[in-house]
Amino acid sequence: MKIGLIRHYAVRKPFLKGLVRQSEVLRWFEEYDQSEDLEITPFTLAKGWDRCYSSQLPRAILTANKIYGDGFQQNESFNEPAISPIFKRDFRLPFIIWGLIFRTAIMGNHNSQSARKEILEKRVALELDKILTGTDEDILIVSHALIMGVIAKRLSEIGFTGPKLGRPKHANLYTFER
Numbered sequence: 312m313k314i315g316l317i318r319h320y321a322v323r324k325p326f327l328k329g330l331v332r333q334s335e336v337l338r339w340f341e342e343y344d345q346s347e348d349l350e351i352t353p354f355t356l357a358k359g360w361d362r363c364y365s366s367q368l369p370r371a372i373l374t375a376n377k378i379y380g381d382g383f384q385q386n387e388s389f390n391e392p393a394i395s396p397i398f399k400r401d402f403r404l405p406f407i408i409w410g411l412i413f414r415t416a417i418m419g420n421h422n423s424q425s426a427r428k429e430i431l432e433k434r435v436a437l438e439l440d441k442i443l444t445g446t447d448e449d450i451l452i453v454s455h456a457l458i459m460g461v462i463a464k465r466l467s468e469i470g471f472t473g474p475k476l477g478r479p480k481h482a483n484l485y486t487f488e489r
Contacts, residue, residue: 313449314466314473314487315360316459319374320349321481330403333396336413339406340394344368354378354482361448366390366455374482375453383453388438389462391455392417392426417457428461435461443469463487 324343327335347369356378363383365375367390375383394413404412413424420427439462442450452462456479463476466487473487 312443312447312489314462314471315449315451316462316476316479316485316487317374317378317451317453318456318459318479318481318483319366319368319370319453320351320377322346322370323348323350327406329405331406331409332401332403333398333409334401336406336409337394337396340413344391344393346370347373349373350481351377352482356451356484359449360451363451363453364389364442365453366458368455371453371455378453378482379451383451386438388434389452389454389458391458392424392431395424397421397423414457431458431461432465436465439465439469459485 322343324339324346327339349370354377360379363375363379364386365371365383367385367387371389372385394417397412397416415421417424417426417431418428420429435458454462459479460476463473463485466473471487471489474485476485479485
């Protein structure tokens with residue numbers, strides 16, 4: 312049994328420059344989440360994947376359609392978490408610092424984030440267990456870097472082996488086997 316993880320095609324949306332407010336960063340992430348402007352790169356998927364699941368965000372849906380074709384299932388459990396404001400004041404910081412703050416808040420279980428690490432891990436574990444119960448099919452999942460890390464961790468916990476993901480590349484297949 313194999314589980315293949317693919318990160319969506321890269322989104323064409325430049326980072327904000329200079330010092331930016333939290334509100335501007337939140338708006339940027341909302342636009343990024345809804346973007347359909349992708350850098351489509353050549354990718355050939357080997358035959359033999361029995362089922363495919365995709366995040367419900369446009370960039371993952373478009374990627375799954377391009378790579379797998381029709382017949383994949385959208386799954387909310389594989390969505391990248393939306394970020395929530397952390398600070399009450401709308402002060403300015405470099406964009407990259409905002410990104411680090413929001414990721415740390417999610418992975419550090421900060422109560423400002425509705426999709427904290429503990430919630431993501433439970434959500435993904437429940438969905439993977441449901442998908443994998445009673446099957447030996449080869450399954451492909453098109454998702455996002457953060458969620459792929461959570462999926463890989465869960466797969467390892469239930470007996471799969473595979474590559475260390477680090478920061479997964481866009482439109483690259485990472486295969487786990489049991």
